[in-house]
Amino acid sequence: MHFEVPKVKLHSLREFAQHYLMIVLSILTALGLEQWIESVHHRHAAEYASARIEAELGDTLRDIQKAIDVDQEHLKPLIAVDKAIIDDVRSGKSDADINQHIRQLNDQVKLGINWPAFSTEAWDVAVANQSASWIDVERLHRFAAAYAAQRDAASWTAHNMTLALDAPRMVDLHTRIGLGKDVDPIEFLTVLQQMINTSNETVGYLEQTSLPIKAALAKQGQ
Template sequence: MHLEPPNTRLVSFKDFAKHYLMIVLSILTALGLEAWIEHTHHAHAAAEASRRMDGELHKVLGNIEQSIAVNQKSLAALKALDAQVGADLGAGLDDAAINRKIQARRDDFQLNVNWPTLSSVAWDVAVADQSAGWIDASALQRYSTAYTAERELDTWLQRDSTIPVDAPHLVNTLTNLQTGRPVDPSDFQRSLRQMEMMLGSDISRLHVAAARIAPAVRGPAAGQPAD
């Protein structure tokens, strides 16, 4: 900031007060303008960060909903096969007859698990460039909750979702089906139940994550793609 000293003699207190007031007003004006420019910059950065996060979370929510639909379809097929095997066992059919019916539907014995594509790039950028700190507190809380739910879902899917399934035994059963070898019907049903439990747990977790993410997705504008 550059201040010009008065180029005339101050011959009275009135002249001094006048020049002093002009200097003070100039300083206050400059500070106010600087504060306004900084506020405008922060507001723009916060709005841009919000736009990116809205778009990103909208995509994530769509991916989760798509995964739920795919997994529910897979679960329905497994349950139908399970019901058939259970009914045959209950009716006292011999293993050979049950195996023929299992072989006829062997394509339904698939652990077709769909996991959503998750992304937190917009949130990471907002934290890195500090624009997250300029977002309204209530909105920031919603975003934080949504991205926390996303991280927790990703951790669970990667580490815990497959716990109910005996993978080696599942591969052995699938191999027997593909090569036309007989399977033990009761053992086969236990494998089905494991797969159903895994899919059911995944679907439940996906629903919980979607319910926590949805409040942060704001209206139609949220559908704009995140760059």
């Protein structure tokens, strides 16, 4: 069997090379354009997610500060009442006289501790749709630390804080005092101390929780 190599003119080879090069360039251009479009999409998604996260963290930070302000305001009369009744006990006043004093000061005793609601919707969405993975690494780490601090604080609220408070006992004493009934002064002081100590711990915990949130919201270079 005989094969004869076809003869191709030089200008045909040149045309083929040009045509081939155009195809290669078209493919490379298309791939580059696709990568550019994907990069732009990722950048916009990251910017949108970051803006929503920062807005959410900003709201949380404001709520934290409001809770701190209210708790600290409620602490002032609690501390004043605690000191007044301790002075009565130490001075040897009778339980009847101390109870009369407690009833006079009862309106200053505010039961309850303010605590912000920690929102995580923006962060959860960014993680779910993977836009979080396109955020700048350093910025992402700051966001993650802020939300981790919120989770720790929420866990502390649900468990540790409730262990330090005997809420039914507080309500019982508050109700009896409001009805003009006598209470044990030492029991009253014990409940009051629980409230004061837990409020102080709560304020301190909220202040610590706010630090990584402030860091997450700080502009780079500041």
